[in-house]
Amino acid sequence: MNGMKTAMLLAALTALFMALGYTLGGSGGAVIALLMAAGMNLFTFWNADRIVLSMHNAREVDAQSAPDFHGLVRDLAQRAGLPMPRVYLIDQDAPNAFATGRDPDHAAVAATTGLLSMLSREEVAGVMAHELAHVKNRDTLVMTMVATIAGAISMLANFGLFFRGGDREGHGNIAATLLAVIVAPFAAMIVQMAISRTREYGADRMGAQISGNPRALASALAKISGQAQAIPNPVAERNPAAAQLYIVPTHVSELFSTHPATEKRIAALHDIAMDMGAPPPSAAPRTSALSPVATPRRRSALDPNGR
Structure with a gap:
């Protein structure tokens, strides 16, 4: 169902892009x-x-430079039935993490040192399982x-703002201008958010299955x-579009976030844990198994430079 919904939303986004091209340049503009869109993709x-x-x-790490983190990702990839991705710090x-790459054979996963120093080993496993x-x-x-087409729509809308200001008699084409400047980019943003939110819920569920511990991810x-x-x-801050990559978005309101509300994701994960028959969460606080806490300032034990 998620795959069908995503395909429909992608088709809608492409159709919106072509409609904007048609509005600004006729049938030639649509082509x-x-x-x-094809070239950018x-x-x-x-x-x-x-x-x-x-x-x-x-920076890419391996079993020698970051044995704990690399080994954790390797074990999770095996459980998921995936080829070993490249691993980056x-x-x-x-604290954040993301995955990238065109397919499982060319994938990479990355995590910040801030994330590794903050979370327990089980929590890091939950995050990386989500990315896998x-x-x-x-x-x-x-x-x-999605990001490419949405970005192209915004670019084309700006083009229309500057070069489709009016007809030969000097009268502005109000409908085309509104479509180019306001409606199309806003609609593209809505479709982008819908696709991303659908994918996040799916990754949470599958990540919980890979790690076997939904409450750790929660x-x-x-x-x-x-x-x-x-x-x-x-x-x-320099590239706001990067926020959609992260497991948790940064500095955005829920209304305009590419991710579902974190509280809703946590609630869904607790429901998944109940379905899986997972034990109730422990009240005892945990420290990170991947970073020492006996120092005044936390640092990731996976960072060979000790920062």
Whole structure:
């Protein structure tokens, strides 16, 4: 059902892009818009992972440089029946994680050192299982396509604002201008949010199945949510579109978020735990199994530089 819904929303987004092209340039504009979308998607299909990882200054790690984290991802990938993805660390205090890549054979997962120092081992496993679920569901490709088309719609709308100001007699085409400047980008944003929210719920459910511990993911979301809003994220501030990549969005209201409300995701995960017959959550606080806490300042034990 989620796959069908996503396909329909993607078709709606493409149709919206072509309709905007037609409004601004007639049948020729619709064809140009379609070719533009195809070209941009082809480019991002091959290069999205490199662009995203470079944007975050992510560094690849292996079994020697980050044995605990790399081993955790390896075990989860095996449980999920996935090829081993490339594993990256991001030296950033803001706790977050994301997955990228065009398919499971070319996937990469990344986490910030802030996330690893904040969460317990079980919680980190829940987060990375969620990201591997995105890989297994091929969400990384879908969301790249969505972001590309939505960005192109905004670009085309701006083009229409400057170059479709009126007809030969100087009278503005009000309907076309409103469609180009307001309606199309807003509709694209709504479709983008609908697709992303559907995918997040699906990744939460599959991630819970991969890790076998839905409540660990729920606990991780609760911890990450508040800190992700409080701790600055320079990448998301420079590139707001990057927020849709993260397991928890940053500095956005629920109304305009590409993710469901964290409270709703947590409630759904507790329901999944009940369905799986998982034990009730422990009241005892846990410290991170992946980072020492005996130092005045927390640092990730997975960071070979000890920062």
